[in-house]
Amino acid sequence: MHEMWRGADASGSWVWHVLVADKSWTMCGMAKQEDVHGGESTDRHCLACMQVFQDEVL
Structure with a gap:
């Protein structure tokens, strides 16, 4: 199971x-x-993150 965490991206926007x-x-x-x-x-x-996650679960 993977956990999500809210943080800033490189531009400072929340993701x-x-x-x-x-x-x-x-x-x-x-x-x-x-x-x-x-x-x-x-x-x-x-x-x-979503790309790495997708590659990991496929």
Whole structure:
């Protein structure tokens, strides 16, 4: 089972990332930050994370 985490993308916009098994990094290579507060809600997903996730489950 994979966990999602809301964080910023390279442009600073909020997106949902997919975390790796140890939950310290995202599948796109971003370190998970524990204290990410604020920002707007989002229904956008990190395309890089989603591509790695898709490749992993296929």
